[in-house]
Amino acid sequence: MRGIPVIVALLATSGCGNEPGTKSNDAGTTRADTAVPGVAEPPFNVTVPELGRVHVKLAGPSVVDASDAWDLAFEGWDVYTNGGASGRGAGSAFGPHELFACAADAIDAPILRKDVTGGAFRDWYAYDSTSHALYSKHHVYGVRDGSRLWRVQILSYYGEVAGAPTSAVYRVRYADVTAGGAVVNVAGIDGTAGGPSAPSDSKSECLDLETGQKTRLTPAEARASSAWHLCFRRDAVSVNGELGGPRGVTAVDLDAALPTPSSDELARMTPESERARFDAVDAAKLRDPALVYRGDRIVSAFSDSWFQPTSPRSPKAACWVVVGSDGGSRYGVVFEQFSGATAASPGVVSMRVRRSIAPGG
Amino acid sequence: MTCALLPSRARADDLVVTGTRTPERSQKATVRTDVVTRVEAERRGATHVGEALSGQLGLQVNPAAYGFLGGPSAIQIYGFDLNRVLVLEDGERVIGDVGGAVDLSSLPLTDVSRIEVVPGPTSALYGASAIGGVVNVISAPPAAPGAFGRARIEGRTHRWLLFQGTAGYRASRVYAIADASISRRDGVKRTAELPDLLVPDTKRLLAGVRVGLALTPRVDVMARARLIRDYLSGVESTLVPGLGRYVTDLPQENQRIALQIVERIDLGARSSLRFSLGQQWALATGDRDRRGSPLDETRRRGVSLSSFETTLVRAFGDHMFVAGTRLESEHYAQTLSRVVATDASGTLRTEAANEVRPIDLGSAAAYAQLAFEPIETLKILAGFRGELHRRFGGVVAPRLAFSYRPSISWSMRAGVGRGFRAPTGKELGFTFDHSYYGYRVDGDSAIRPESSWGVNGDVSYKTPAEKLTLRAGAFYNWVRDLIDIAPTGERTTAGIDVYRYRNIGSARTAGAQVDATWPLRSWFRVELGYAHLWTRDDEGDRPLPSRPPHTLLSATRITLPAGVELYVRWRLVGDAYVADSVRSPAFQTLDVRVAKALWPAAEAYAGVLNAFDERPTPGQLGDQRPADGRIFYLGLRAELPAED
Known part of the structure; x- marks a missing residue:
């Protein structure tokens, strides 16, 4: 000291x-x-x-x-x-x-x-080594595509498939703050990429925030495609800009400075309990000049x-x-x-x- | 006022064989050997070998220290864990799982005559795994001609029912014995709110046959076949973030088949030649059945051991020479098949892979040992063993021990020896593929055996009338090349971190023990003891986890009028290091048993184990308190006629 x-x-x-x-x-x-x-x-x-x-x-x-x-x-x-x-x-x-x-x-x-390769979403979850589970920190992200801005929150890494919890089946919510768009909830985004032992070039789903369209792409296809803003692949969420893809999308983690919640705090977080911090983000906050929007890159x-x-x-x-x-x-x-x-x-x-x-x- | 059929405990002058492979009286033995007879084990409320040894001073037997389904009753001797303690049945090595662990709770007491424990490195005589010591579970032929039988039936808390029975016949040249054991019990819930079981529902079956034949007055043949089947039904639940709680059933079936044929030729003059041919298979199937889902897993494990051993015992006056050879062939394999979803729409695929790739291990060993008495009060024992393994070459383990008895009251022993442990099939061929999460754990065929040096000694004093026996002992062990998963992974071109088993560790253990046995009266006997254990992980500069440094023990046996025996056993186990800032809490157990002789060869009994109802705290890492909590039991046992 x-x-x-x-x-x-x-x-x-x-x-x-x-x-x-x-x-x-x-x-x-x-x-x-x-x-x-x-x-x-x-x-x-x-x-x-x-x-x-x-x-x-x-x-x-x-x-x-x-x-x-x-x-x-x-x-x-x-x-x-x-x-x-x-x-x-x-x-x-x-x-x-x-x-x-x-x-x-x-x-x-x-x-x-x-x-590592990543972008604004690189720290979206916390890993609990006791339960071997990934908990969303429920950070709110700003995503920029030209003049349009979205606020995005990842709600869950798990979805139920064939009666069992399956990892990399994402649930997210987002809203277009520039157009005053409604909050969109999307469940079942398939980031499984073929399961644990699938080849590394297996397809996973990528999401276009503008149209709500989901597209299945290999990593190489995603890097060449402009049909998406966010791509979900196992525990990684990528952004279609810089190394991530050609669309020029950038993003920022608005809660990056927050300390990682404790295991108990993470377990208590729900989409409902974390809705307020999502709603609190408006266009003015996303346009803060201090925010550093970047695409995917080596971090x-x-x-x-x-x-x-x-x-x-x-x-x-x-x-x-x-x-x-x-x-x-x-x-x-x-x-x-x-x-x-x-x-x-x-x-x-x-x-x-x-x-x-x-x-x- | 004593019940003649039910000898109270291992007499101090019982014959022991494990320390030197030759019969010696335990008090005079060159190598310290502790004995727990079946009768003493039953007095402790034990139903299997693990429970029989759990109250033994200097040992720790605790399923909770390892904490996986089935909770193998894992033994620690001198601070060395189950992988570094050799378990024998009638001198033949017991095979465990692919990681080498032998579950002592799978060895019922049905056909057990006594259990001998030799602490300290004993690889000079028994080879691999005898770093911490040797546990030899010994059966015995019928003591007298004619028909005989023995049965034990018992009910316990947790709807626990136990039947153990033995029946046989001995003629002048031949005997045959059949053994059977059946037990079932409910599991123990982890918490009242959750379906998870800390101890699974369990059924255990044993069927065995032993046959002995005197081919000639000098040639005996003994054959033994044993089948042990365990059925375990565990339950675990998982709270999945964002989804809720999911329940998974964990049925597991274990099967061990052991065959052994022994021929013993009496060469006269305390000399003999012994041939032993053994074959074992340990097979296991474990499932993870998710309730309401086809996404399940099945794990199949197969381990086998074939062995042939020749042992010559030759006496030359006061010199006793032991020499032998042993050939072993082992096979390990473990597969995992599972149904997985390949996408979020529920497309299913079945995958199968080797978790432990099939591995064959072979070894040839030769050993020799000479015991001699240069003066009447001094006995010296020197021996060595050389082993040649197909995988990693040769290993040599020497041993030197002596005992000195300057008077009938005093006895001193000391020994130094080397121990080693061969890598297991899991350490050589494991493949735990979590590439999905960015890592994999692999075995490594290049790892070397662990090796150790150990010294130990003890002094005992017995009053001339054998009213009081005092013993004090100490030990120190160094072990190096400990095999563990290297903490730093290697990055593959695909971005996967691969962690491998390596020879990365070194450790030391030391301790001291004092104990006293005091038969104050013919009807009142007291045992007191204290054991201290110090351990050090030299790589991490911290204690080895789950090794309680302090253990106190007292046992009192009172024979009351009308053939009633009261037995009270109290044990205090100190708190133990588990991890940085985590300690297993101290606990004490009190066991009380009352037995009433019904007729000369039978008794009814009732008791309580862990009367203070110590239990592990849910979720507490490494908590060593008894998972079963308090157990009441009530039983009946009988022998016809009295074997003893």
């Missing part, structure tokens, strides 16, 4: 008109208040192009080629680790963590996340959370725990400053990198 007084003091003296912990100047530079006692490593600058990737090896640190054993990659406003869906390494990351976590000799993290521990959604964007004052591509070395990373940021890139990212002595250091 030794860093808390320092951070509180810094927050108290930070510049006016900005997000707490953030400063900006007239030269297009935004900073985070990231001074942490014990983090004395010199800043390292990496220039992020508006198109393409730049790869960084944290031991050093240095900019390296994609063919080298890189640990972090920057592409626009996305940051990736060299593991999971992003690379062939064994990298992963955790964050945002308390700033002072980066000052410890043993930079620890409660969990480490590999990069990492950094996605949408390593910067403040202000204008201009600034680094979040946080410690990021990064496991290198070798799967063993561990680093604490603090982003200090963006220089020359645009809508497409943070420009020059100034960061401090500290190698953990243990564990795995």
Whole structure:
């Protein structure tokens, strides 16, 4: 807890008109208040192009080629680790963590996340390891297709088939907020994709929010089709934009900042009890400029959370725990400053990198 | 005032055979051997081997520690669990399930004469799985010529009915015995509100035949056939988010067939040659029948063991030499077939797959042991066993033990030995396919046997008139290459994390035990004991789960006038580590039994087990309190004529 007084003091003296912990100047530079006692490593600058990737090896640190054993990659406003869906390494990351976590000799993290493919719906459920059941968190999502906006809520992962509960048979509700549309309830959306042992190219159902039409598509067909907004495949819900498909649909999780409910709270949630939070979302809320609408892409521990959604964007004052591509070395990373940021890139990212002595250091 | 037919307990000087494969008096035995006779087991209110051992100091037998349907009565010795304890029937290894677990509750006491427990690594004599110790369930031929019979009939709480019977005839050169056991009981509900059963409805049947023939004055042949069938009917329900509660019936049928032929040639001068040919099959079928739905599962399991063993016992003066060879062939397989819905419209498909791919294991073993007495008060035993396994090569297990009796009152024993456990069929060939959820658990044919070293010793003191016996002992074990599922999976190109069994663990167990037996009067006998157990998972730097560190035990037997016997047994089991921030609560059990001799060879009895009605808390992880709660029982047993 030794860093808390320092951070509180810094927050108290930070510049006016900005997000707490953030400063900006007239030269297009935004900073985070990231001074942490014990983090004395010199800043390292990496220039992020508006198109393409730049790869960084944290031991050093240095900019390296994609063919080298890189640990972090920057592409626009996305940051990736060299593991999971992003690379062939064994990298992963955790964050945002308390700033002072980066000052410890043993930079620890409660969990480490590999990069995965997904979008706004990637955390729609909570898995209960006792009952092996998936509980909807009943988050409300905003879905944007051009000028049209929908609010969407996933109500259940289970449907009854042949007298038995069957997973990946979804029940959702949605409403077109731009047209003042009525709430539509849809049950029995088939995300089973052929059952547990079916081939990976089995078809599952995708939903067009505009027409209510359901279309059965393979993953490859879905990526080439504009006939849907949301596609349901086993426990994954994808959005027809960016890597998800060609329609340019984007989405945002309006409740992403909420803590995961406890098992008891999840068990008590019903479509009826969670109706109020669904109804509370209107067009104004969905048009909040701070919301980051994205299509499906590769997401990492950094996605949408390593910067403040202000204008201009600034680094979040946080410690990021990064496991290198070798799967063993561990680093604490603090982003200090963006220089020359645009809508497409943070420009020059100034960061401090500290190698953990243990564990795995 | 005692009932002559019903000997009270294992006498301290009973003959034991398991520790060295040669008959020794237990008090003088080089290797510590605890004995529970059938009569003592029945006095404890036991109906099967698991219950007979559950009150034994230094052992834990607790179905709730494992918590799957049928609740195998799983034994722990010296902190080692059921997979690391070897269970024998008349010296022949009992096969368990594909994971190696032997359900002691499936071994009725019908044809049991006594149960010998040898704690500590004993692989030098018995090979694989004897890391924690050996349990040998021993039957006996008729003691006297002529016809004889024995029966026990009993009723219990949970509409539990038990019949055990044995009938036989012994002539001068031949005997034949038939054994039968039938029991049925209702299950125990997990909670009053739900249909779920903590203990399933159970029916158990045993039929057995034992035949002995003296071919010549020096050559005996014994043959035994046993069929055990269990029918378990479990129920579980699941609350499905958004849908409600669904109920699934879990019928399971287990069948074990054991055949054994033993030929023993008396070579004279306390020497003998023994041939044993064994064949066992353990077959099981378990269903998951969803009520009101065709989406069901059936799991079929088959394990078989063929064995041939030759044992030579040769006496040279005070030297006793034991040597033997053993050949084993095992087969494991487990299949799963299930009906699944392939889409939300209810299109059904039947899938079948190997959960444990068919695996054949073979091994050849040779062992030798020499016991000698360099001085009259000192006996030294040295032995080793070498095994060659088709899957993973050779294993050698040595053992050294000694006993020292400086006087008739004092006795000291110490031993050091190696134990090992061969990978089971499940660990070698398991395929638990949850690719749908992004992971799979696979066996690995490259894993090595677990191995251990253990030291133990004890000192006992007996007053000259044998009024009081005191014993204190301690042990320490190191085990490495423990087989478990590796916590880190390997990612396949299809994005599936594959977790495999690996040699990843190491652990230590240590403990001490003191106990006293005190026959204060001819009609009043007291036993007291305390056992301490310390365990450490060296990989996780934490205790091994579900190992209670403290156990206290007392047993009092009072013989009253009119042939009435009162037996009171109290046991306190301390709380135990289960997981970080989870402990199994401490509990105590009080068992009381009153028996009345009706005629010299029969008694009526009544009793209560777990009088304090300790029960596990629903949903509490690793709760080791008795799942059955309090049990009252009433029974009658008789022997005609008295065997003893």
